[in-house]
Amino acid sequence: MYLSTVSRPAADPPAGGRPGRRLALVSGNVVALGTVSLITDVSAEMVTAILPLYLVLGLQLSPVAFGVLDGVHTGATALLRVVGGFVADRFQRRKLVAGVGYALSAVAKLGLLLAGRSVPMIGAVIAVDRLGKGVRSAPRDALITLSTPPESLGRAFGVHRAMDSVGAFLGPLAAFAVLLAVGQSYDAVFVTSFCVAALALVVLVLFVRERPAGGPVDSPDQPRVSVREAFGLLRSRHARRLVLAAALLGLATIGDGFVYLLLQRREDLGLRWFPLLAVGTSLAYLVLAAPLGVLADRIGRLPVVVGGYAALGATYLLLAGPVHGWPLLVLTLTLYGTFYAATDGVLIALAGPVLPPRLRTTGIALVQTGQALAYLVSSVLFGLAWQAWGPENAIRAAAAVVAGVLVVTLLLLASPSRPVTRKVPR
Amino acid sequence: MTALSTRAKLGVVAASAVLLGAVAAGYAATAAEPARTPPPAATGDQAVTLTPGPRLLAITDRHVSSVATADPTGPRSVSGLECLRVYAAAGTGVCLKPDTPWTYQVVVLDAALHPTRTLSVPGLPNRARVSASGRMVSWTTFVGGDSYTSGGFSTRTGIIDTVTGATVTSLEEFTIKRDGRAYRNPDVNYWGVTFTADDNVFYATMSTGGKRYLVRGDVASRAVETVKENVECPSLSPDGTRIAFKEAIGADPAKGWRLSVLDLATMRVTATAETTSVDDQAAWLDNGTLAYTLRQSDGRPDVWAVAADGSGAPRLVLPGAESPSPLA
Numbered sequence: 001m002y003l004s005t006v007s008r009p010a011a012d013p014p015a016g017g018r019p020g021r022r023l024a025l026v027s028g029n030v031v032a033l034g035t036v037s038l039i040t041d042v043s044a045e046m047v048t049a050i051l052p053l054y055l056v057l058g059l060q061l062s063p064v065a066f067g068v069l070d071g072v073h074t075g076a077t078a079l080l081r082v083v084g085g086f087v088a089d090r091f092q093r094r095k096l097v098a099g100v101g102y103a104l105s106a107v108a109k110l111g112l113l114l115a116g117r118s119v120p121m122i123g124a125v126i127a128v129d130r131l132g133k134g135v136r137s138a139p140r141d142a143l144i145t146l147s148t149p150p151e152s153l154g155r156a157f158g159v160h161r162a163m164d165s166v167g168a169f170l171g172p173l174a175a176f177a178v179l180l181a182v183g184q185s186y187d188a189v190f191v192t193s194f195c196v197a198a199l200a201l202v203v204l205v206l207f208v209r210e211r212p213a214g215g216p217v218d219s220p221d222q223p224r225v226s227v228r229e230a231f232g233l234l235r236s237r238h239a240r241r242l243v244l245a246a247a248l249l250g251l252a253t254i255g256d257g258f259v260y261l262l263l264q265r266r267e268d269l270g271l272r273w274f275p276l277l278a279v280g281t282s283l284a285y286l287v288l289a290a291p292l293g294v295l296a297d298r299i300g301r302l303p304v305v306v307g308g309y310a311a312l313g314a315t316y317l318l319l320a321g322p323v324h325g326w327p328l329l330v331l332t333l334t335l336y337g338t339f340y341a342a343t344d345g346v347l348i349a350l351a352g353p354v355l356p357p358r359l360r361t362t363g364i365a366l367v368q369t370g371q372a373l374a375y376l377v378s379s380v381l382f383g384l385a386w387q388a389w390g391p392e393n394a395i396r397a398a399a400a401v402v403a404g405v406l407v408v409t410l411l412l413l414a415s416p417s418r419p420v421t422r423k424v425p426r
Numbered sequence: 427m428t429a430l431s432t433r434a435k436l437g438v439v440a441a442s443a444v445l446l447g448a449v450a451a452g453y454a455a456t457a458a459e460p461a462r463t464p465p466p467a468a469t470g471d472q473a474v475t476l477t478p479g480p481r482l483l484a485i486t487d488r489h490v491s492s493v494a495t496a497d498p499t500g501p502r503s504v505s506g507l508e509c510l511r512v513y514a515a516a517g518t519g520v521c522l523k524p525d526t527p528w529t530y531q532v533v534v535l536d537a538a539l540h541p542t543r544t545l546s547v548p549g550l551p552n553r554a555r556v557s558a559s560g561r562m563v564s565w566t567t568f569v570g571g572d573s574y575t576s577g578g579f580s581t582r583t584g585i586i587d588t589v590t591g592a593t594v595t596s597l598e599e600f601t602i603k604r605d606g607r608a609y610r611n612p613d614v615n616y617w618g619v620t621f622t623a624d625d626n627v628f629y630a631t632m633s634t635g636g637k638r639y640l641v642r643g644d645v646a647s648r649a650v651e652t653v654k655e656n657v658e659c660p661s662l663s664p665d666g667t668r669i670a671f672k673e674a675i676g677a678d679p680a681k682g683w684r685l686s687v688l689d690l691a692t693m694r695v696t697a698t699a700e701t702t703s704v705d706d707q708a709a710w711l712d713n714g715t716l717a718y719t720l721r722q723s724d725g726r727p728d729v730w731a732v733a734a735d736g737s738g739a740p741r742l743v744l745p746g747a748e749s750p751s752p753l754a
Contacts, residue, residue, distance in 0.1 A: 052550060052568065053550065056550045056552075056568050057510070057550055058725075059725060117723065117724075117725065119680075178454065182455075185454065187453070188453060188454035191449070191450055191453040191454070192454070195449055195450040196450075199439070199443055199446050202438065202439055203439055206430070206438060207435060207439075258612065261612060383611070383612060383613060386610070386612045387610060387611045387612075390610065
């Protein structure tokens with residue numbers, strides 16, 4: 001179907017490596033980054049899947065001790081994410097910064113072994129893991145944008161996010177396979193998870209390229225990016241609008257927990273099926289990420305993002321609507337997965353070309369941080385709304401917020417210049 | 427890096443995969459627990475039963491066991507029934523039991539430890555109680571992964587009436603009055619139920635908005651109301667006048683808990699002589715003595731006892747055991 005676009009862009013300099021007669025739907029760098037993400041997610045989800053078992057049954061910690069574990073300062077993580085982005089831009093070392101992020105998370109797996117029953121230590125280790133995740137995502141996404149011609153960004157991010165979710169799927173299975181093989185030895189899961197993470201690092205080092213063939217070349221005589229220049233990013237109208245749009249997106253999301261909780265309450269779902277709700281959403285996300293990315297390249301990214309919002313609004317309305325039973329479950333989870341598939345990668349695909357290559361990592365970090373902080377605010381607000389108005393009215397209010405956000409986003413991003421959706425002539 | 431051909435790079439990746447795989451497998455082989463300890467055969471004078479008598483029920487090496495109250499360090503009878511938490515009264519028991527390595531069941535037991543009801547529950551076993559008459563059974567589990575407060579845990583507490591079979595799968599369905607006013611919040615969690623003598627009214631912990639309350643609940647009218655702040659894991663005394671509980675030091679669970687007793691008539695709190703942080707729902711051995719589990723630094727449990735009136739000193743009752751429950 002996409003065979004007309006399989007060849008790499010004509011701008012691909014033959015000297016920059018092995019010129020492609022290869023059939024590549026996305027560039028080699030994107031496949032490499034997708035592979036790294038896939039393997040890393042296997043490693044991360046292995047630990048996530050068994051962490052409750054380990055802490056409660058392995059260490060016999062009380063759940064209230066978790067309040068302490070949870071006291072990781074999101075603000076600090078957000079700041080470090082932007083700092084990491086800036087460092088990556090200033091020294092033109094996106095691969096290195098991403099690698100540090102992956103390495104931090106890998107080391108954290110071993111940290112769990114050493115932390116023993118010490119709650120503050122476990123908290124610190126989990127903080128390091130989250131820090132690694134925060135640091136690596138912006139340079140990784142920047143590398144994807146720099147390795148992909150602007151007109152194919154949707155597809156590139158779609159493929160990357162789909163590979164990422166495959167890893168998230170395999171992780172828990174891998175963890176349970178290890179537990180089955182060695183009995184209740186949680187340590188073995190941590191060591192295996194570390195080894196898997198280390199393998200991802202090897203793939204990153206060998207296959208991910210800092211300056212992908214065909215990507216913009218940073219000339220050595222260009223001055224380094226300064227803090228001033230980075231701040232200047234926020235003076236650019238386009239960049240400002242993007243960060244604002246990302247924050248609005250965060251504001252429209254009340255969080256998976258609330259969505260699943262409402263669904264469970266409505267349907268009086270057996271509580272043991274609860275974890276499967278997340279699996280249903282991920283499945284829809286996994287399947288739809290690449291097709292919606294391709295669609296975004298065809299019809300423009302803004303319409304797809306707007307469609308994603310519509311899916312989110314519909315999800316919320318369904319949770320307070322007349323549909324019940326299996327149709328409700330299937331519809332809600334599909335729409336919710338569609339929302340993720342239509343917004344998560346596509347938003348960065350939308351952002352990439354608007355941000356100057358010199359400052360792209362910083363810019364993407366700002367966009368992601370804006371979204372994360374706004375999401376925190378909105379989940380707290382939704383909790384308050386639930387308390388004051390009850391769950392049904394709170395979710396209706398959330399749907400209204402989505403509608404508002406949709407309109408504002410359209411106004412913000414559909415500016416006349418529209419650098420992002422302009423078709424590149426063949 | 428450009429010096430390496432793609433084939434060479436793939437070779438390096440394959441070699442790394444083999445090497446790292448060997449490391450993981452090697453670690454697993456050495457670190458794996460020596461094959462699960464086989465369920466100990468019934469030892470001691472007689473098989474474990476829940477028939478009322480001067481014995482103390484507890485869990486030893488993940489198995490239900492009992493010992494004579496008068497001679498707790500004497501011969502211990504250990505059954506083949508594997509439970510993570512156990513409690514019994516008037517010949518009815520409750521056992522939170524592994525089903526598969528990652529799912530658990532609530533099993534209601536008769537006096538001969540035979541299951542009379544089995545319920546699959548989400549999450550990890552935490553608390554288990556039976557009312558004094560043996561009619562009402564309650565349990566609490568921790569549920570990970572579904573918390574909307576990023577990364578936190580939530581709890582599920584259920585109640586079953588063994589006479590009618592009526593089951594409350596989660597107390598979160600109950601209506602709430604906080605300080606006399608109707609209240610609702612999605613962050614509400616319950617744990618640690620203790621029943622009163624009428625088999626309808628109960629006490630439990632409710633947490634919401636970062637605070638933990640003692641609530642009095644009513645199974646028939648499906649409602650709870652708050653009684654007092656900073657009271658966790660209540661346990662009603664046999665005479666129904668006092669509640670033993672763990673009191674978060676400085677109202678901050680991160681600082682640990684002091685095992686204390688609340689007089690329901692005067693609402694006065696008395697700290698027991700146990701100064702080590704107690705993270706357990708205590709059991710009353712009689713109207714003046716509390717039993718509870720403490721863990722050593724490596725996680726190994728011991729059952730201790732202390733006077734409920736704040737006097738005396740804690741004493742070790744059952745080394746290497748947890749989840750105490752008097753059968754008297």
